[in-house]
Amino acid sequence: MNYKQLVQEITKKRSFLCVGLDTDINKIPSFLKKADNPVFEFNKRIIDATSPYAVAFKLNTAFYESYGVQGWLDLEKSIKYIKTYYPDSFIIADAKRGDIGNTSKMYAKAFFESMSCDAITVAPYMGKDSVSPFLESDGKWAILLALTSNEGAFDFQTIGIKGSENVLFETVLSKSKLWGTKENMMYVVGATKAESFKKIREIIPDHFLLVPGVGAQGGDLEQVAKYGMNKSCGLLVNSSRAIIFADNTEDFDKIAAEKAKEMQLQMDTLLKSYGL
């Protein structure tokens, strides 16, 4: 999915919500655990229930890999399900990959070709040749980690850089934005640090930001929109646990839909107030 299509989906659906399918088998409703394929069954029902309110789905690959081959099958099947029934959804493999050039190429092949994802999250530490292989196909995106929403973000991402006014994550932004364009790169910026969005938008005014940490991690949607939104919206706000594990009865999908709808309605209001 390309930039224009993504912006169109956002304005059409009145939402910049990304639902995070961090599907932990220990947290899904117990009645589902008897299903032939509990993880896929859970995802299918969450996808069906929330897709009217979400423009994107993000699959955290760790949760699938931890179940070995079965998990990998669930991941592929879930992505295929979205592609088949909700072809206008933007699909993100939250894999945080990044390796030397020939290896990153293999990852690009795995996630873009074999699995038809639209985007993959990438760690910046290994530099340009670890990111470039993800920028070579039209309508495919690298989403680079900039400022993450965890405590460890302050270990390295916010240390000052010699001879510069920037801290590390700002240097990552200003250097890496030259490797691609707003049409094939986004950045992960945690919602827990809304005050950082101002400087971020000075460095990358036009790129999309993937914002985790709204909901369970305590970020505030209005603050994120205030400092992060641009004239094409430029935001995908992810919520995982606060939606998918909001309830663990047989109605879990209905409750997930309600939670997603609540966010979508807030997003509609925010889009309007910024003229979108």
Place this chain on the structure above:
Amino acid sequence: MNYKQLVQEITKKRSFLCVGLDTDINKIPSFLKKADNPVFEFNKRIIDATSPYAVAFKLNTAFYESYGVQGWLDLEKSIKYIKTYYPDSFIIADAKRGDIGNTSKMYAKAFFESMSCDAITVAPYMGKDSVSPFLESDGKWAILLALTSNEGAFDFQTIGIKGSENVLFETVLSKSKLWGTKENMMYVVGATKAESFKKIREIIPDHFLLVPGVGAQGGDLEQVAKYGMNKSCGLLVNSSRAIIFADNTEDFDKIAAEKAKEMQLQMDTLLKSYGL
């Protein structure tokens, strides 16, 4: 495998060689492509041929993931094969993972419990809570990226840190060494920058270093030993392409064994000259 056992294996086998199973199906001998399971068949023969000369095997997960579920099966089967027939080998999942705490926990489960690897490579960008989950099991290791062997290493890893004499990768070393011990942490340091080993050894005199880039990437074994070896050896030197793809005839495994033996003999000499 714990620190003591690893050092014992090195002194017993007279080798600190790690064979990298970066198995690209396009590069394996064509006669093998007709096998039921070409990637596993290739790995099996490389493992059998090189294990007398190697103390460790490193599996780059990208190469397996790019073949989807079949690749994941090949990865698991190859690891199981090493565990079963060469239980004294140190097995590294070169996965370069790293995510927020609860997600890193899932990765630790995937690679340490489900697959019985001894170690996993981890990217440092997300800080302490992304690394700590890999340090919680006896005899299991996190191998943190410090200075990688690719061109992009100079984009961020070598930039100066404000108020410090260190560049970024040195700050990664000095900060992260406090998160674990020499018994559960190693560091990736590319062989292409042997001159950097001196400062690295000032910061982390006792930790093991996993050194890629000898062979195909042009690093020099003597230089690495000169600057990087410590009193317990403290080195695992990885070679992938220069061993596993040295030949593509029916004798590919014999040639791989010869290449591995050449390195082992050099390593024996180096170990002796440093009193090990």
